[in-house]
Amino acid sequence: MQFASLGSGSRGNGTLIKEADTTLLVDCGFSAKEAEKRLYQQGVAPSELTALLVTHEHADHISGIRVLARRYHLPVYATAGTAACLSEDLNGLIRTFNCHTDFSIQDLHILPFPVPHDAREPAQFVFSNGEYRLGLLTDVGSITPLIESVLSGCDALMLEANHDIDMLAEGDYPPSLKIRVGGRFGHLNNVQSSTLLEKIDTSRLQHIFAMHISEKNNLPSLVLPLFAKALNCEHDWIGIADQDAGFGWRQLTKA
Numbered sequence: 001m002q003f004a005s006l007g008s009g010s011r012g013n014g015t016l017i018k019e020a021d022t023t024l025l026v027d028c029g030f031s032a033k034e035a036e037k038r039l040y041q042q043g044v045a046p047s048e049l050t051a052l053l054v055t056h057e058h059a060d061h062i063s064g065i066r067v068l069a070r071r072y073h074l075p076v077y078a079t080a081g082t083a084a085c086l087s088e089d090l091n092g093l094i095r096t097f098n099c100h101t102d103f104s105i106q107d108l109h110i111l112p113f114p115v116p117h118d119a120r121e122p123a124q125f126v127f128s129n130g131e132y133r134l135g136l137l138t139d140v141g142s143i144t145p146l147i148e149s150v151l152s153g154c155d156a157l158m159l160e161a162n163h164d165i166d167m168l169a170e171g172d173y174p175p176s177l178k179i180r181v182g183g184r185f186g187h188l189n190n191v192q193s194s195t196l197l198e199k200i201d202t203s204r205l206q207h208i209f210a211m212h213i214s215e216k217n218n219l220p221s222l223v224l225p226l227f228a229k230a231l232n233c234e235h236d237w238i239g240i241a242d243q244d245a246g247f248g249w250r251q252l253t254k255a
């Protein structure tokens with residue numbers, strides 16, 4: 001199983017998950033043209049995609065979904081709440097899933113789980129090929145017991161580290177946006193993310209990436225020490241998902 005990022009942050013998100021001939025694009029918060037360019041940069045022709053998965057309807061996750069789906073006739077997997085926010089002209093392509101029921105798309109098994117975020121019915125995912133488990137968690141304001149349990153024991157994690165509490169408090173966001181981002185249905189701060197890493201079983205981790213890092217309210221240099229301390233590892237072992245470049249393919253392999 002392999003994974004890569006087309007970019008991560010409030011200006012657009014897109015994550016690739018690949019197993020054998022199955023390639024999923026999770027979210028597309030870039031224009032279709034920009035997404036096509038980023039896909040080719042990762043060596044993927046858009047026509048090779050098996051399906052699109054959508055975590056929730058915020059623009060940084062769906063901007064290019066409709067055009068990509070129609071242009072390449074790709075099925076779009078979303079919860080009923082998220083699907084209701086996508087346009088009706090995707091009717092024939094929408095495949096709704098239940099946030100509490102796992103399902104498969106060809107070679108990949110997908111465990112969706114609900115998260116506290118200010119969208120209609122947001123979901124995040126654990127992907128599996130039967131041998132390895134890959135967890136994705138972004139756009140979540142608070143950690144629930146369910147999140148701890150599904151992300152425990154993963155072989156790789158892509159984990160939101162959206163903001164530093166002090167930078168958000170002292171930054172130039174309007175007060176209402178500060179409350180939204182820092183609230184229980186907003187985004188994870190660095191301490192919440194690193195505390196999650198301390199609590200869950202990370203003994204199998206081969207890869208960890210910090211995701212959805214705010215360009216205004218955070219710095220990789222603030223994330224790395226907290227993640228490294230939580231995982232008792234070197235800073236350079238921790239990956240950072242870049243807004244412009246994402247990160248290149250990573251593979252899960254036998255130890």
Ligand SMILES: [Zn+2]
Nearest residue numbers: 010058060139
């Ligand atoms: Zn987002």
Ligand SMILES: [Zn+2]
Nearest residue numbers: 056058117139
């Ligand atoms: Zn969001």
